[in-house]
Every structure is written in C-alpha cells, then in structure tokens.
Amino acid sequence: xxxxKSQTAQHIIEKISATASKVGFISDTxxxxxxxxxxxxxxxxxxxxxxxxxxxxxxxxxxxxxIEQNFINVTAINEYKxxxxxxxxxxxxxxxxxxxxxxxxxxxxxxxxxxxxxxxxKLISTIADVQKDVFIxxxxxxxxxxxxxxxxxxxxxxxxxxxxxxSGSETEALVNSRNFIELEEQSEATIIxxxxxxxxxxxxxxxxxxxxxxxNAKLNSTLFQNEGHLGYSVNTNQIKQEQDSxxxxxxxxxxxxxxxxxxxxxxxxxxxxxxxxxxxxSKENQIIDNHTLMDHQAPHCESNELYKGIIKxxxxxxxxxxxxxxxxxxxxxxxxxxxNILLSDDASIYAKPQLEIYANDVKCSHGTSTGKIDxxxxxxxNTRGIGKESAKKLLLRSFAQEIINKIExxxxxxxxxxxxxxxx
Amino acid sequence: xxxxxxxHASVNGKKILNGINLEIKAGEIHAIMGPNGSGxxxxxxxxxxxxxYEVTEGEIIFNGKNLLExxxxxxxxxxxxxxxQYPVEIPGxxxxxxxxxxxxxxxxxxxxxxMAAKDFLAMVKEKQKLVELDGKLTNRSVNEGFSGxxxxxxxxxxLAMLEPKLAILDETDSGLDIDALKIVANGVNxxxxxxxxxxxxxxxxxxxxxxxxxxxHVLYNGKIVKSGTKEMALELEAKGYDxxxxxxxxxx
Numbered sequence: 001x002x003x004x005k006s007q008t009a010q011h012i013i014e015k016i017s018a019t020a021s022k023v024g025f026i027s028d029t030x031x032x033x034x035x036x037x038x039x040x041x042x043x044x045x046x047x048x049x050x051x052x053x054x055x056x057x058x059x060x061x062x063x064x065x066x067i068e069q070n071f072i073n074v075t076a077i078n079e080y081k082x083x084x085x086x087x088x089x090x091x092x093x094x095x096x097x098x099x100x101x102x103x104x105x106x107x108x109x110x111x112x113x114x115x116x117x118x119x120x121x122k123l124i125s126t127i128a129d130v131q132k133d134v135f136i137x138x139x140x141x142x143x144x145x146x147x148x149x150x151x152x153x154x155x156x157x158x159x160x161x162x163x164x165x166x167s168g169s170e171t172e173a174l175v176n177s178r179n180f181i182e183l184e185e186q187s188e189a190t191i192i193x194x195x196x197x198x199x200x201x202x203x204x205x206x207x208x209x210x211x212x213x214x215x216n217a218k219l220n221s222t223l224f225q226n227e228g229h230l231g232y233s234v235n236t237n238q239i240k241q242e243q244d245s246x247x248x249x250x251x252x253x254x255x256x257x258x259x260x261x262x263x264x265x266x267x268x269x270x271x272x273x274x275x276x277x278x279x280x281x282s283k284e285n286q287i288i289d290n291h292t293l294m295d296h297q298a299p300h301c302e303s304n305e306l307y308k309g310i311i312k313x314x315x316x317x318x319x320x321x322x323x324x325x326x327x328x329x330x331x332x333x334x335x336x337x338x339x340n341i342l343l344s345d346d347a348s349i350y351a352k353p354q355l356e357i358y359a360n361d362v363k364c365s366h367g368t369s370t371g372k373i374d375x376x377x378x379x380x381x382n383t384r385g386i387g388k389e390s391a392k393k394l395l396l397r398s399f400a401q402e403i404i405n406k407i408e409x410x411x412x413x414x415x416x417x418x419x420x421x422x423x424x
Numbered sequence: 425x426x427x428x429x430x431x432h433a434s435v436n437g438k439k440i441l442n443g444i445n446l447e448i449k450a451g452e453i454h455a456i457m458g459p460n461g462s463g464x465x466x467x468x469x470x471x472x473x474x475x476x477y478e479v480t481e482g483e484i485i486f487n488g489k490n491l492l493e494x495x496x497x498x499x500x501x502x503x504x505x506x507x508x509q510y511p512v513e514i515p516g517x518x519x520x521x522x523x524x525x526x527x528x529x530x531x532x533x534x535x536x537x538x539m540a541a542k543d544f545l546a547m548v549k550e551k552q553k554l555v556e557l558d559g560k561l562t563n564r565s566v567n568e569g570f571s572g573x574x575x576x577x578x579x580x581x582x583l584a585m586l587e588p589k590l591a592i593l594d595e596t597d598s599g600l601d602i603d604a605l606k607i608v609a610n611g612v613n614x615x616x617x618x619x620x621x622x623x624x625x626x627x628x629x630x631x632x633x634x635x636x637x638x639x640x641h642v643l644y645n646g647k648i649v650k651s652g653t654k655e656m657a658l659e660l661e662a663k664g665y666d667x668x669x670x671x672x673x674x675x676x
Contacts, residue, residue: 374512374514376512379475379512380511381522381526382473382496382497382500383473383496383508384500384522384523384582385529385586386497386525387529390525390529395517397517398515398516398517401516402516
C-alpha cells in the first residue's frame with residue numbers, strides 16, 4: 001500500500017530533483033522530515049478526505065506522464081505590469097532580480113533564498129508545517145530559489161508590491177515555488193500576487209507562501225490566478241498573525257485546469273483580525289477547489305470569510321471552510337459565508353462549512369447558498385429591453401462585484417474587472 | 425396600437441385566460457378590473473412575454489407585428505412596457521447602469537446610436553422629478569431596500585425613461601398610500617399623449633379617480649365579461665364583484 005501510494009511521488013521526485021534548488025536554506029532535519037512525509041503519505045487521491053473532489057494523484061498520473069522540465073526563459077514582463085506598483089518577478093519558481101524593479105522603496109527588503117541572512121533563514125518553514133500536508137513537504141524538499149520579503153518595523157509602504165509568478169514550458173513541467181513574507185511590528189503593506197502561465201506545455205505548480213504578520217502590522221493582499229487550461233496548481237498560503245494585526249486577502253481565480261488553494265490562517269495573538277474574500281469562476285472541465293482554515297487560538301479575534309463561485313459548463317467548484325476556535329480563544333467572532341451560482345446542469349459545487357468550537361463565549365456563524373441565475377431578475381431585465389445574454393452578464397457582474405469592489409489598489413481592481421468581463 | 429383576439433393562455437397546465445378580445449388605439453387608456461384570480465396578472469405576464477405562460481390559442485398584433493413571436497426583450501424594444509405588481513430587487517446592479525443598458529439596447533434594436541452620457545443624465549434628472557423619486561435611489565441597486573411606494577415610483581420612473589408606446593400598469597396602486605398614489609397617477613397623466621396608450625390593471629376603482637380611463641373592462645374567469653366607460657367602474661365599486669360573479673356564474 002505504502003509503495004503504491006508513493007509511486008506518483010517517486011516519479012515526480014526523480015523528475016524534479018535535478019532542477020530543484022540546492023541552496024540549502026532548509027535545515028537537514030526539516031528536509032529529512034519532509035522526505036519522510038512524502039514517502040509516507042504520497043500524492044493524495046480521492047480517498048483522501050481533504051482532496052476528495054480533486055484527485056491530484058490521478059491527474060498527475062494522467063496529465064504529467066512526460067515531465068521534461070523544459071522551461072521557457074522569460075525576458076520581458078512589461079505587459080503584465082500594473083501602474084504605480086513595485087514589480088517583483090519570479091520565473092519558474094526562481095526569483096529574478098534582473099526582471100524585478102530595483103528595491104528603493106523605504107522599508108522594503110527583498111532577497112532571493114540564496115542570499116538571505118541567518119535570522120531570516122531561521123524563519124523559513126516555521127509557519128508551514130511539513131507534517132500538515134504533503135504539498136508543503138514536497139515544496140520544502142524541492143523548492144526553487146524563491147524569495148524572502150520583509151517590511152521593516154513601523155514602515156507603511158508607499159506603494160503596493162506586485163509579485164508576478166510567471167512560469168512556462170513547451171512540454172510538461174513541475175514548479176515548486178516558494179516565498180516568505182514578513183511584516184515586522186507596526187508595518188503596513190499592500191501585496192498583489194499574480195500567477196501567469198505562458199507556453200504550450202502543461203505546468204503543475206506547487207506554490208507555498210508563508211506570511212508572518214507581526215504585532216500591530218497590517219497586510220492587504222490579493223492573489224490573482226488566471227493560468228488557463230494548461231495550468232495545474234496547489235497553492236498553500238500559510239499565515240500567522242500576532243496580536244493586534246490585520247490580514248485582508250482577496251483570492252480571485254478566473255481560470256486554471258486545476259486550482260487547489262489551501263488558505264490557512266493562524267490567529268495566534270489576541271485582537272487580531274482576518275478577512276478572506278474569494279471569487280472563482282470555473283468553466284469547461286476545470287476544477288477550482290478552495291480550502292480555508294481559520295484557526296482561532298487567541299481571544300478577542302475576529303474573522304470573516306466570503307467566497308463566491310460561478311460554475312459553468314462541466315466544471316467543478318469546491319469551497320471547504322474550516323473554523324477552529326481553541327479553548328483559549330474566548331470572545332471570538334468568526335463568520336463564514338459561501339455563495340454560488342451554477343450556470344449549467346452539468347456544473348457541480350461542493351460547499352462544506354466546518355466549525356469546531358472549544359471555547360464557550362464566542363459568536364460564530366456560517367452559511368452557504370447555491371442557486372441558478374435568478375429567473376425573476378432575468379425576466380425583469382428582459383422586460384426592460386435588455387437581452388438574455390447581457391441580462392445574464394449584468395447579474396453575474398453584480399454577483400462578483402461584492403468581492404471585486406473590495407480589491408485595492410484601484411488599478412488592480414480595473415485589471416481584474418477587465419479579465420472578469422472577458423470571461424463572461 | 426394593439427389588437428388581442430381570442431387569447432387563451434395557461435400556466436403549469438392550468439388554463440387561466442379563456443378567449444380575451446381587446447382593441448386599443450393610440451391615445452387611449454383602458455382599465456381592466458376584476459376580482460382576485462380572474463386572470464388580470466396573467467394577462468399582463470402574457471403580454472410581457474413571461475416564459476412560464478403558454479398561449480394556447482389566439483393572436484396579439486402590436487403595431488403590425490405578431491407579438492407572440494417576439495421574446496420579452498424584443499417586445500420591450502418594440503415599445504411595450506410592464507410596470508410590475510411586485511418589482512424585483514436586483515442587488516449589485518445600479519439603477520443608473522440598468523437604465524443605461526436598457527435604453528441603449530432598445531436604441532440599438534431600433535437602429536439608433538447610443539445615447540450620450542450627458543443627455544442620459546439630463547433625462548434622468550428630468551424624469552426623476554416627474555415621480556418625485558429621491559436622487560439617491562437612482563444610484564442604489566435596482567429596488568434593493570426600497571419601500572413598497574418607492575418601488576412603484578421606480579416603475580413609473582423607468583416607464584418615463586423608456587418612453588414606451590404601450591404601458592401596462594399591473595396593480596400599481598396596490599400597497600400605495602393616497603399620497604404615493606397621487607404621485608404615481610400624476611406621473612402617468614404627464615406621460616400620456618396622443619401617440620401612446622395605457623392598460624391600467626386594478627382591483628379597486630380608487631386609482632381611476634386619478635387616472636381617468638377611456639374604457640373600463642371587467643375580467644372574470646379569464647374573459648372580458650363587461651366593457652363600458654368610467655361610470656361602470658363606479659358602479660362596480662358600489663355593488664362589488666359579487667354581482668358580476670352571480671351574473672356570469674349563472675350564465676355558465
């Protein structure tokens with residue numbers, strides 16, 4: 001059994017270990033734990049409760065038989081830039097200083113993993129536990145030369161940071177992309193992460209971001225995913241918040257053959273706040289699977305989650321939101337809501353809220369709704385001369401706007417709106 | 425303007441309209457009255473092109489076109505308007521954006537250019553006054569959180585903006601207090617001209633004190649059983665619908 005489980009993993013390890021970074025910023029202990037974990041757990045299939053609707057083992061077996069790691073060398077990224085932002089570029093998992101803007105913004109430090117000092121090195125892998133998920137383990141064992149980003153104490157960044165993760169291959173390839181983002185005490189930043197795929201080959205990305213938000217710090221972030229039908233990815237966003245900190249995130253997924261997002265927030269210090277907003281739009285036979293985990297460990301924290309899905313054609317959408325309220329997390333406010341529109345009879349959505357509460361003085365709620373486009377509203381619009389197609393678009397746009405309107409800065413909101421409109 | 429001949433219609437297999445005949449000319453206001461369940465709202469839904477209603481017999485000619493062959497949106501583009509009894513709330517779609525889309529799709533269908541933003545806004549301002557609709561409401565989502573009266577006024581505001589040839593008011597008076605009723609009626613009277621026509625569907629005579637109809641029809645069991653002038657409405661109000669019911673149930 002164990003042997004069978006690790007077969008896919010073994011195949012992948014052989015293929016990617018050659019191109020994995022040998023930078024050595026992962027300690028030997030962590031590395032051997034990671035390797036052990038991969039061997040023990042293997043790549044999850046649909047028998048694995050957490051990966052029930054997204055059988056990654058079978059997808060890898062079927063779609064990634066001929067991994068060649070034949071990457072495209074990206075030389076220009078101007079077309080992806082967003083005005084009035086600092087651009088950082090990661091190509092096929094490796095931080096590219098050459099393509100990134102010069103870091104001259106006060107309070108901001110960025111280094112590739114190969115160039116970090118020992119204090120930063122110690123932080124890596126402290127938030128994402130290799131025992132928790134096999135993709136964390138795999139990323140830890142085989143990640144490329146990603147980056148460490150720090151906002152210094154007390155600094156409020158004057159400009160948003162736009163991180164472009166661009167990957168591309170002419171044949172099948174695997175990327176293990178990783179970063180660590182640290183906001184020191186009382187700092188503030190807006191960070192945009194955008195995943196782009198080029199080339200004609202299928203690329204499987206195992207993305208991992210650890211984000212540490214210190215006391216009184218505030219992070220506003222957006223993850224924008226639009227990789228198209230060649231993009232397969234598991235994205236782990238592992239957040240740790242200290243007291244009085246704030247985390248606002250918008251995860252916008254407009255396409256991807258397989259997109260699995262593991263968004264895990266640990267509220268470790270009291271009075272902290274986390275807001276997760278999600279919008280996903282799946283079509284054809286795509287699978288977009290959002291798993292969130294809100295772990296309330298400290299008292300007086302608040303979390304809000306709102307995920308909206310539009311599921312078209314034969315595609316599958318998943319929202320699985322787990323809220324833990326640990327026994328010390330008194331006076332917790334935790335809210336979660338998932339709303340979905342199915343655009344065809346063949347589209348599926350699996351929405352599952354999970355609450356586990358061990359404290360006795362908390363306010364928690366969750367709700368999920370799934371429906372078709374509101375026929376009454378559609379008819380009302382028709383009677384005003386608005387045609388079927390544009391009426392449908394008007395309604396979908398209004399459904400998405402609740403999420404899109406929260407996105408900052410304005411230039412990013414416009415970019416996402418434009419891509420969303422194209423999808424309609 | 426519109427000619428309805430021997431119209432039979434059903435919804436979910438249940439027959440509601442049993443042969444309606446009605447002829448309306450430009451410049452006329454027709455009131456359709458009748459007890460609950462007589463088919464008044466079905467008639468308005470059928471005219472507007474609601475997909476759940478099936479026309480089993482008869483024809484409707486609207487300005488020379490076979491109305492029954494047109495989809496709901498094309499009926500609107502041809503100049504038909506239905507003011508809903510229960511206007512629908514559409515969260516997230518602003519009134520302004522909604523109206524701009526509607527006007528431009530109607531114009532496109534009729535071979536006209538898009539309306540300039542400046543002209544559109546001027547029109548909004550002017551028509552808002554007509555129904556005394558608060559400017560703030562036009563910037564909000566369509567009907568979302570509107571009071572009953574505000575929703576009805578918003579219907580008449582849309583009517584004013586879209587300038588239809590034939591407007592059907594489906595129990596626009598229901599749920600309105602006397603002040604709101606006067607505002608709505610006043611709006612309709614200002615919009616009335618020799619080139620358009622109105623069908624006013626109502627349960628009570630009250631609205632007809634303010635919108636004076638040229639003809640009054642009584643609908644019962646899916647048929648127009650009586651037609652006359654506005655005096656007939658007063659008579660109905662005095663006697664109630666029981667008289668009509670007795671008379672026609674007996675004939676049946």
